[in-house]
Amino acid sequence: MKEERMLKLIGQIDNEYIMEAVPGKKAAKKNVWLKWSAAAACLCLIAITAFMVFNWRTPAGDSYVDAGEGDALLDGDPNGYDPLPGGQLADNTEVSQQIPETLAPRTEYDTSPVYYSSLAFADGELNEEVLAFSESSMMDVKAFDEATLSQDHCYKIIEGTVVNLYVKHYTYDIYSDKFEKNGIMHSRTDTIVYEIAVDRTWYGEDISGDTILIEDTSYFTEPILAVKVGRRYVLPLYEYGESIWTLGHEYAGGDITRESRYSTIYPYHPQIAVTDDGSYLIPKDWSTLTAVNARDVIMDTLDEEYSYYQDKMCLVDADTFASQMSVLVSRIKYHDRYR
Amino acid sequence: MDDKQIVDLYWARSENAISETSKKYGKYCHYIAGNILHNNEDSEECVNDTYLRAWEAMPPHRPEKLSAFLGKIVRNLALDRYKQHTAKKRGDGQVPIALDELQDCIPASDSATEGIDDFILIDIFNRFLAGLPAEKRKIFVRRYWYLSPIKEIANDYSISESKVKVTLLRIRNDLRQVLEKEGVSL
Numbered sequence: 001m002k003e004e005r006m007l008k009l010i011g012q013i014d015n016e017y018i019m020e021a022v023p024g025k026k027a028a029k030k031n032v033w034l035k036w037s038a039a040a041a042c043l044c045l046i047a048i049t050a051f052m053v054f055n056w057r058t059p060a061g062d063s064y065v066d067a068g069e070g071d072a073l074l075d076g077d078p079n080g081y082d083p084l085p086g087g088q089l090a091d092n093t094e095v096s097q098q099i100p101e102t103l104a105p106r107t108e109y110d111t112s113p114v115y116y117s118s119l120a121f122a123d124g125e126l127n128e129e130v131l132a133f134s135e136s137s138m139m140d141v142k143a144f145d146e147a148t149l150s151q152d153h154c155y156k157i158i159e160g161t162v163v164n165l166y167v168k169h170y171t172y173d174i175y176s177d178k179f180e181k182n183g184i185m186h187s188r189t190d191t192i193v194y195e196i197a198v199d200r201t202w203y204g205e206d207i208s209g210d211t212i213l214i215e216d217t218s219y220f221t222e223p224i225l226a227v228k229v230g231r232r233y234v235l236p237l238y239e240y241g242e243s244i245w246t247l248g249h250e251y252a253g254g255d256i257t258r259e260s261r262y263s264t265i266y267p268y269h270p271q272i273a274v275t276d277d278g279s280y281l282i283p284k285d286w287s288t289l290t291a292v293n294a295r296d297v298i299m300d301t302l303d304e305e306y307s308y309y310q311d312k313m314c315l316v317d318a319d320t321f322a323s324q325m326s327v328l329v330s331r332i333k334y335h336d337r338y339r
Numbered sequence: 340m341d342d343k344q345i346v347d348l349y350w351a352r353s354e355n356a357i358s359e360t361s362k363k364y365g366k367y368c369h370y371i372a373g374n375i376l377h378n379n380e381d382s383e384e385c386v387n388d389t390y391l392r393a394w395e396a397m398p399p400h401r402p403e404k405l406s407a408f409l410g411k412i413v414r415n416l417a418l419d420r421y422k423q424h425t426a427k428k429r430g431d432g433q434v435p436i437a438l439d440e441l442q443d444c445i446p447a448s449d450s451a452t453e454g455i456d457d458f459i460l461i462d463i464f465n466r467f468l469a470g471l472p473a474e475k476r477k478i479f480v481r482r483y484w485y486l487s488p489i490k491e492i493a494n495d496y497s498i499s500e501s502k503v504k505v506t507l508l509r510i511r512n513d514l515r516q517v518l519e520k521e522g523v524s525l
Binding site: 010018322 | 406407408422437439441445460461474481491495
């Protein structure tokens with residue numbers, strides 16, 4: 001029968017596809033989970049204090065950051081996922097001797113630097129209103145690290161294409177004693193709203209296929225690295241709430257209902273962007289995601305004003321990204337569990 | 340022991356080759372045979388036959404990926420055995436369900452080329468798989484190469500069973516369109 005022939009011939013596909021889908025990866029993932037749980041248990045016994053165990057910046061936290069790289073490089077298996085899937089040459093010299101060579105053999109991972117200008121992204125659009133956004137929201141913020149994900153109660157990490165991007169204006173009143181007792185102060189706040197067609201959920205309940213809104217009170221405005229309509233990004237989200245915050249003042253009227261309950265966890269640095277060939281352009285402050293097989297990206301197109309990011313971006317291939325993201329997600333889950 | 344050392348044992352005609360193979364890849368081979376045959380005794384025989392075939396094939400072969408090499412042998416042997424056992428009646432396991440699903444990929448019979456060569460079809464499969472995102476490709480290969488149950492795939496990739504089913508349905512439809520475009524009739 002035709003379908004029997006098809007099933008039989010699928011058996012002769014390239015080895016790299018067979019290897020990349022090897023079953024039992026979840027079992028390995030569990031082992032890493034157990035390893036971390038065991039490590040945490042040991043720390044509990046040794047350190048006694050809850051501070052030592054649950055604070056991200058304790059020695060436990062340090063080993064947390066390093067282990068992704070160590071795990072992957074030492075045993076070649078970060079969290080049970082092969083960090084080099086397809087890294088071997090396709091094996092066509094076996095029993096069938098019939099499989100045509102259809103793909104160029106892959107070489108070892110190239111970790112040499114790459115120019116930003118050589119990367120291909122989907123066409124992206126910005127508008128002047130969005131670019132001008134930061135002027136009303138400049139402030140000092142602490143540096144990002146992956147601990148922020150747990151501290152800010154990461155709700156989801158999604159990947160998708162931005163299909164719309166606009167500024168929303170709020171005008172509302174609050175009670176304030178600034179000028180007179182129980183006076184009413186007229187206020188305005190702007191937010192930036194992203195509409196995203198989600199096609200992958202890295203963490204949290206799966207919403208792949210949904211189009212969602214994300215609303216941020218800040219925006220990374222460097223034109224090269226800013227989030228643009230038409231491009232793909234990976235965004236960590238938290239639940240902001242139904243209404244904009246009135247910073248401790250009592251609400252006295254006007255529109256404070258947000259477009260979206262969700263915000264980006266750290267909108268102050270470049271978001272993770274996906275290239276046309278499925279690689280990920282990532283700021284290095286994502287330490288786990290950039291721990292293995294990362295290529296430095298030379299930002300040869302940045303304005304001088306934003307030269308801070310000149311040497312702080314790198315490129316990671318899709319398979320490594322997936323592996324390292326699974327490591328990161330298991331850590332978020334770990335910290336959520338013991339929060 | 341790494342794959343190269345095991346292959347060297349075969350080339351040296353050392354009997355340890357089979358025990359080392361069994362130690363490292365026995366479980367893997369059993370998994371593949373078990374999904375197809377759904378019977379421990381048959382699976383065990385199939386896996387033992389696989390070691391024998393490997394012994395006969397090395398030398399002259401020197402596979403770079405021993406697991407895929409063994410996997411292909413055990414999968415072929417298990418499918419042959421499945422066919423013998425179910426000449427009159429389809430058996431248990433994932434094969435009958437997977438065969439039903441694969442009917443979605445069969446192009447309409449009025450396509451140009453009847454009885455297309457195996458090599459060309461395998462080449463089309465490989466090119467099709469190369470164009471799929473890695474996650475989708477893994478789901479497809481788990482289902483139709485490893486014959487893994489839907490529930491197990493969903494569990495391993497932390498997605499819902501319905502998501503696995505929808506993904507597979509879309510891939511099958513896409514594959515059928517590719518085959519139709521290439522003028523293929525099975």
